Amino acid sequence: MRYGEQSGELKHIRADDPDGQARWSFSSQQATLRRLDKAYAAFFTRVRQGRTPGFPRFKGKGWFDTVIWPKDGDGCRWNSQPEHPTAAYVRLQGIGHVRVHRHRRVLGTVKTISVKREGSRWFMVLSCDDVPAGPLPATGAVAGVDMGVASLLTTSDGVHVDNPRHLAASADRLAAARRDLARKKRGSKRRRKAVARVAALHAKVCRQRLDGAHKAALAFVRAYDVIVHEDLRVASMTRSASGTIEAPGRNVAQKAGLNRSILDAGWGVFLTILSHKAESAGRELITVDPRNTSRTCARCGHCAAENRVSQADFRCTACGHAAHADVNAATNILRAGLALRDAAQAA
Template sequence: MISRGHVYKLKPTPAQTNLFAQFAGVCRLIYNLALEQRRDHYRAYRRATGHGISYPAQARELTELRRDHDWIAAVHVTPQQQALRDLDRAYQNWFKSVARYPSPRKRGRNDTFRFQGREIETRRLNSNWSEVRLPKIGWVKFRDTRPLRGKINNVTISLASNGWHIAFSLTIEHEALANIAPAVGIDRGVANTLSLSTGEHMSIPASLADLDRKQRRAQRVLSRRKRGSRRYARARRRVAALSARRARIRRDWHHRASFDLSRRFGTVVIEDLKTRNMTGSARGTLEEPGRNVRQKSGLNRSILNQGWHIFETLLAYKLEERGGTLLKVPAHYTSRTCSVCGAVDSQSRENQASFVCTTCGHRDHADSNAAKVILRRNTASMLVEEGHQLSVETRTIGEAERHTGNLRPSGRGRC
């Protein structure tokens, strides 16, 4: 069994759009009220009842609240209960120290609500459109870009800068066969987003750089607008639209790249990178100010623009679906190590793109050499010291079919 999520663009009527906003607003209110109760009144609640605040207790109070207020009862009860479950899960994650303390939900940022799968129904209209029946809302059309498979666990309605979307959470029966495809090492970088041990290089679309410049200009325009004015709202929508478009382009490229790699290789070896630590600010403190703060800020922005972490996440589940494996190795000195003799010398990397070993004279693209080192660290050098010849797995990769250049855009983005 595997879990998958499919997202589709909704096409609601004006009346349904108002209902979406009403549902999202009431669910946001329930979440914030429950958060306030847990945060500010848990001691008084314990003294009065003898036990702490939990989801069952808040669900019982929600029933009383719906009985007293018709405008809350007008919204289906399941999304409100799901909001309480989200808060309960947020507290559990905080208690386990895997997430921060829950924060209030805000309009414009948390416009979302969720139904259980047994409460909804879907039907296909034609080759391009389908519709879904939502309780107390009715049948809503959505752009059908991929078939739904498996059992629907729940559906989430959310608002983005380009309109309302629906996300289906599915459980699919699947049995992965043994994957006997070759292994590959991948070096993640800034100049080249992905560099493979086969010699291939993949980079995110160049259009993201143009959109980044447009977004910066739009943000400067937004900073000059008066908060609360119509011009401020229009400029804010402009910034949000550009940011969302960049995210969609980046996510589409990551999906296509990870799908291509999971289809061609059975084992993928990458560096164990801590992106959050790598993109920390260098500004320091008043007593000990940082150095090269502006340069470090630009590097952080470039790293985050590549989307290393989301690529790793997508590649992991796509490999698992096809019986493959994603492995991580230590990242230290991969750019300074020779993939042939194993010598480590910072002078071997002449510049960003060129690697010439000072010991054996081996020449290669610097990122490709690092990818080969990453691959070998999961084979021979995990058992013996670095400095041995390339493993059999690496030589097999060198003989694999070569694919150069970036991926072509897919017609409908199916992965």
């Protein structure tokens, strides 16, 4: 069944249940059906391509945490009580006026409204059109950025940004909370409380990671006009090495630890936030192929695995150039990005 058939059935369901389903926004319910159709379309695409299918998971009330209103004014209304200049309100069909604590001023024209639940907290997400850009003054500086685990970020001019390892710092508390959860009886009130404690710990780690990524990205766009980084495929890099029964993987435990460290570092989160801030600030962001950037000498161009002496040390076997391995890689990344930009401008 596709979206069109389900949307047609939804219309009849609402007509038969005026005090139930018809209370809620029709557009919001249609948006949920579109998400369902998108999930199944992605599933069948993976089947056709011969990839691991990953059948869509049923999401009950305990798993379904986001509701979307596709258009402001259709089942929802942002700033529904303008007579209150110091407070913001949103009106949701079937619920009424809800006060919102704004953490910043809303710019542009509100397009879509989403309500998201994270544990016991509720958040509202606004998608806006015509948001004015905030270009920053030019600095004339350029930088290549190498992503890592020992240091989260290293620039071509030798700046290191530490990896805070938020998940590792909370590992003991998370392990204790999970053990406590495992002892609880399913369906009990105590189990629900234990689930809430685990969710609260994960939410705190997520907020810490986002906060660090926002601060680091803002510092970068303020300092550099051109930022070059690797085109990383984090999902592929953190794929499990366990293999199959017929062809088991090797070094599975080591690879699992590396995957955990990469995900804890939050490379994808940082790069996404950096791209948004760079676009708003009028900065140029360039992505390059990451292959061999850590093995190539930034001075003579000699590429060999033996050049990488250790995690932190780089020593070229051809010319003897020695440098911090991450700084050497960031220099190669910057050089490749500038070459791509010059080639694009020449074309």
